[in-house]
Amino acid sequence: MKLGCIADDFTGASDLGNMLARAGMPTTLCIGVPPGGRVPDTDAAVLALKTRSLPVADAVAQSLAALDWLRAQGCTQIYFKYCSTFDSTPKGNIGPVLDALADRLGARRAVVVPAFPGTGRRVFMGHLFVNDTLLSRSGMEDHPLTPMTEPDIRFWLGLQTEARIGHVSAEIVRGGSAAIRAALDAAEAEGLRYLVVDTVDDRDLEAIGAAVADDALVSGGSGLGLGLPANFAAKPGQGVPWQGRRGRAAALAGSCSRMTQQQVARHAMHAPVVRLDPVAVADGRQTVAEVVEWVMAQREDDVPLISSTMPADALAAVQERLGRARSAEVLEVFFGALASALVARGIDRLVVGGGETSGAVVSALGISTARIGPQIAPGVPALAPEDGHFVCTLKSGNFGGPDFFGDAARVLAGGAP
Numbered sequence: 001m002k003l004g005c006i007a008d009d010f011t012g013a014s015d016l017g018n019m020l021a022r023a024g025m026p027t028t029l030c031i032g033v034p035p036g037g038r039v040p041d042t043d044a045a046v047l048a049l050k051t052r053s054l055p056v057a058d059a060v061a062q063s064l065a066a067l068d069w070l071r072a073q074g075c076t077q078i079y080f081k082y083c084s085t086f087d088s089t090p091k092g093n094i095g096p097v098l099d100a101l102a103d104r105l106g107a108r109r110a111v112v113v114p115a116f117p118g119t120g121r122r123v124f125m126g127h128l129f130v131n132d133t134l135l136s137r138s139g140m141e142d143h144p145l146t147p148m149t150e151p152d153i154r155f156w157l158g159l160q161t162e163a164r165i166g167h168v169s170a171e172i173v174r175g176g177s178a179a180i181r182a183a184l185d186a187a188e189a190e191g192l193r194y195l196v197v198d199t200v201d202d203r204d205l206e207a208i209g210a211a212v213a214d215d216a217l218v219s220g221g222s223g224l225g226l227g228l229p230a231n232f233a234a235k236p237g238q239g240v241p242w243q244g245r246r247g248r249a250a251a252l253a254g255s256c257s258r259m260t261q262q263q264v265a266r267h268a269m270h271a272p273v274v275r276l277d278p279v280a281v282a283d284g285r286q287t288v289a290e291v292v293e294w295v296m297a298q299r300e301d302d303v304p305l306i307s308s309t310m311p312a313d314a315l316a317a318v319q320e321r322l323g324r325a326r327s328a329e330v331l332e333v334f335f336g337a338l339a340s341a342l343v344a345r346g347i348d349r350l351v352v353g354g355g356e357t358s359g360a361v362v363s364a365l366g367i368s369t370a371r372i373g374p375q376i377a378p379g380v381p382a383l384a385p386e387d388g389h390f391v392c393t394l395k396s397g398n399f400g401g402p403d404f405f406g407d408a409a410r411v412l413a414g415g416a417p
């Protein structure tokens with residue numbers, strides 16, 4: 001194995017797996033460190049952790065365990081994957097995990113490249129934009145767990161680490177990989193450890209990827225995954241074999257992102273939807289058993305959707321009542337139990353929206369590795385768990401087109417992307 005990736009959430013991991021596989025690098029998605037010493041027979045492995053919102057010490061310990069396993073498999077480069085919207089709090093977990101990985105690897109520098117211009121995430125002058133809006137006005141400022149109220153990545157990362165942070169400007173990036181590498185070398189010589197690299201075009205990702213070919217540690221969103229496979233002699237465009245599964249489908253949406261809100265509203269126009277009330281779930285008035293029966297009572301060709309998605313004002317009211325952490329936990333436990341019950345009842349296709357939510361679902365289902373199938377939407381592949389009798393997809397909150405839930409169910413059944 002050559003490239004070892006540690007992703008801080010599950011949808012992010014499948015996003016990165018999708019990027020690497022499409023760039024021609026055979027890749028396995030592993031849910032945590034594979035049990036029983038099993039080693040995937042691929043050039044890259046993406047270890048999906050659920051560390052984005054854990055206490056710092058737990059996130060660091062899990063990331064280091066993943067690092068040790070990947071190094072034992074012979075990986076020559078480690079890629080710490082976080083969200084393209086840099087989801088974190090002033091305490092972490094991006095800074096502390098980077099520190100721990102860099103220390104253990106003896107890495108004197110690591111690039112910080114959250115951007116993915118093709119999906120509207122750009123970094124310019126060190127500031128992160130979502131489409132034409134600064135991160136802090138993009139809706140991410142209302143995120144239930146990691147509200148992103150600051151767009152300057154240098155500043156935000158600086159709150160999370162003692163290390164010195166530098167910047168590689170768009171002007172240098174335009175000069176190509178040799179110029180970028182020279183800037184990184186110079187910054188490292190000055191004692192700057194983390195280098196936020198401006199990225200305004202997907203071609204920048206290729207140049208940055210080439211510039212960091214010899215770096216032991218790199219970090220970023222999935223976009224950087226465009227630039228790295230070429231360093232490992234990958235051959236793009238080979239396509240991914242996929243048959244899919246027909247049979248019953250169900251969709252679970254636990255993201256409150258603007259995109260998911262739109263997708264849920266669109267799906268509700270033509271498909272059955274149950275809205276979860278977090279307070280009723282917490283009180284036991286809305287139960288997994290009743291939702292399972294509701295799903296099974298729908299027509300077989302429908303894609304019933306169970307959603308906790310709500311707009312920012314309603315979310316704030318729920319968090320006021322239950323507390324931020326408790327409301328999130330109640331829903332994650334619910335979605336995990338629901339997914340297990342649905343699979344036990346023979347659901348063939350499972351569509352999940354939201355990174356934390358996906359983490360809860362995949363953990364509850366006990367999936368350990370998954371084969372990466374065709375892309376449903378940029379950043380969202382179909383997945384075939386190796387030990388399951390179903391297929392699934394894990395969608396980042398902000399990803400997918402307006403009809404994502406229907407599109408996903410179709411591709412999972414073997415239809416055209």
Ligand SMILES: Nc1ncnc2c1ncn2[C@@H]1O[C@H](COP(=O)(O)OP(=O)(O)OP(=O)(O)O)[C@@H](O)[C@H]1O
Pocket residue numbers: 009011012083143144145254255256257278308309310315318319327328329331332353354355356357358395396397398
């Ligand atoms: N109605 C709600 N009230 C309170 N918390 C909620 C509600 N709906 C969802 N949540 C919680 O908010 C969190 C949403 O995070 P999740 O990672 O699933 O979505 P996301 O952040 O939009 O997706 P991504 O991380 O992929 O961008 C989860 O912990 C979920 O349980």
Ligand SMILES: O=C(O)[C@@H](O)C(=O)CO
Pocket residue numbers: 009011012013015016082083084085221222355379396397
């Ligand atoms: O980078 C992204 O935006 C996604 O892969 C993700 O991590 C969202 O959870």
